[in-house]
Amino acid sequence: xxxxxxxxxxxxxxxxxxxxxxxxxxxxxxxxxxxxxxxxxxxxxxxxxxxxxxxxxxxxxxxxxxxxxxxxxxxxxxxxxxxxxxxxxxxxxxxxxxxxxxxxxxxxxxxxxxxxxxxxxxxxxxxxxxxxxxxxxxxxxxxxxxxxxxxxxxxxxxxxxxxxxxxxxxxxxxxxxxxxxxxxxxxxxxxxxxxxxxxxxxxxxxxxxxxxxxxxxxxxxxxxxxxxxxxxxxxxxxxxxxxxxxxxxxxxxxxxxxxxxxxxxxxxxxxxxxxxxxxxxxxx
Numbered sequence: 523x524x525x526x527x528x529x530x531x532x533x534x535x536x537x538x539x540x541x542x543x544x545x546x547x548x549x550x551x552x553x554x555x556x557x558x559x560x561x562x563x564x565x566x567x568x569x570x571x572x573x574x575x576x577x578x579x580x581x582x583x584x585x586x587x588x589x590x591x592x593x594x595x596x597x598x599x600x601x602x603x604x605x606x607x608x609x610x611x612x613x614x615x616x617x618x619x620x621x622x623x624x625x626x627x628x629x630x631x632x633x634x635x636x637x638x639x640x641x642x643x644x645x646x647x648x649x650x651x652x653x654x655x656x657x658x659x660x661x662x663x664x665x666x667x668x669x670x671x672x673x674x675x676x677x678x679x680x681x682x683x684x685x686x687x688x689x690x691x692x693x694x695x696x697x698x699x700x701x702x703x704x705x706x707x708x709x710x711x712x713x714x715x716x717x718x719x720x721x722x723x724x725x726x727x728x729x730x731x732x733x734x735x736x737x738x739x740x741x742x743x744x745x746x747x748x749x750x751x752x753x754x755x756x757x758x759x760x761x762x763x764x765x766x767x768x769x770x771x772x773x774x775x776x777x778x779x780x781x782x783x784x785x786x787x788x789x790x791x792x793x794x795x796x797x798x799x800x801x802x803x804x805x806x
Contacts, residue, residue: 540663574605606722735785
């Protein structure tokens with residue numbers, strides 16, 4: 523099995539490396555999402571990203587001959603990131619819409635899901651692209667994707683290393699963080715932008731299922747294995763990386779789609795974490 527994976531490395535190395543780097547990046551951000559009990563925000567933002575891509579696909583024919591063809595991909599990525607950031611900011615801004623966080627998240631998910639399909643329903647290419655995003659195909663990643671997500675992971679890791687106490691308090695008690703002088707509005711805004719940027723770029727490469735899976739499943743598993751958020755920050759990327767390595771090896775050997783196998787492996791890890799926590803509760 524491992525030998526087959528090694529032989530496939532020259533052909534799929536950027537796919538593997540991009541998947542692992544996306545998993546590392548989103549597993550760190552996922553700790554804050556899980557700590558805030560905002561699990562479905564990843565699904566909502568991913569769908570908003572899909573809507574941005576759908577809009578870009580609709581307007582591209584009208585720009586034919588106006589902008590160079592190589593700029594088409596930049597437009598699609600820009601729209602995906604822009605809509606992701608907007609959705610991330612909207613879900614975190616309680617002053618803008620006087621409703622619960624769950625209600626706003628559900629609205630964004632349903633609205634963007636329906637509109638993204640409607641916009642491209644008359645375009646075979648657009649429908650194929652949206653279906654690819656929903657089905658999560660990570661095949662086709664480039665060295666540029668690997669460099670991008672590796673850089674984003676390094677920046678995220680260093681930021682959380684130096685400011686983990688602030689982000690931990692923000693996740694647990696926003697009012698307490700404000701009372702001791704932490705600029706909560708600025709932190710929440712920056713986190714919304716960074717989360718939207720990471721998800722918007724990731725979904726374009728790996729699709730919604732993989733993005734949502736690596737965002738929440740490693741963090742949920744780490745929550746059951748660890749006693750505090752600091753431990754979750756350490757365990758979540760480790761769980762993500764190890765699970766994705768084994769998942770890609772397994773998927774390559776048995777010719778399964780790697781993104782779906784990764785999410786399945788991470789789900790098994792989460793089930794193991796639940797069993798581990800129940801075992802500790804019963805016998806200790």
